[in-house]
Amino acid sequence: MGRGMKAGKKPKAPGMGNMQKQMQQMQAMQRKMDAVQAEIDEMETTATSGGGAVSVVVSGKKEIKDIQIKPEVVDPDDVEMLQDLILAAANEALRQMEEISQNEMGKLTAGLGIPGL
Numbered sequence: 270m271g272r273g274m275k276a277g278k279k280p281k282a283p284g285m286g287n288m289q290k291q292m293q294q295m296q297a298m299q300r301k302m303d304a305v306q307a308e309i310d311e312m313e314t315t316a317t318s319g320g321g322a323v324s325v326v327v328s329g330k331k332e333i334k335d336i337q338i339k340p341e342v343v344d345p346d347d348v349e350m351l352q353d354l355i356l357a358a359a360n361e362a363l364r365q366m367e368e369i370s371q372n373e374m375g376k377l378t379a380g381l382g383i384p385g386l
Contacts, residue, residue, distance in 0.1 A: 298377075305377050309370050316361035323354040327362035329370065 312329040322342040326335040336359075342351055 301377055302374070305373055309373055312366070312369060314362055314365040314369060316358050316365055318357035318361070319354040323351075323358045325355070325358040325362045327359070327366045329366060331363060331366055333359060333362075 309329040313326055313334060315324055315326045317324045319342055322339045324335075324337045325333060328334050336355065338351070338355070342354065344350065
């Protein structure tokens with residue numbers, strides 16, 4: 270038996286206390302990330318196209334919540350233009366929400382040195 274050891278006691282594996290501390294930190298980080306994701310899920314962003322003729326609202330869950338179309342852009346002879354305006358507004362709203370999501374998560378993970386976050 271080594272110095273300072275008592276009978277029946279096993280020596281601690283080197284780094285076990287450090288590993289437990291890291292696990293606690295990771296669990297705390299996961300709780301924070303879950304909270305931030307819940308906040309993001311409640312957010313909404315709106316994008317427009319055609320000078321505001323079409324607007325699309327997207328939630329933080331990246332679901333389309335609303336589409337507004339001004340009557341003056343509804344031309345039965347040019348349905349393709351309306352389709353293009355809807356696509357442009359929807360894609361921009363989704364892009365904005367992705368950017369918001371990445372920025373919010375980036376605030377949380379800044380300084381961790383984790384690539385891709």
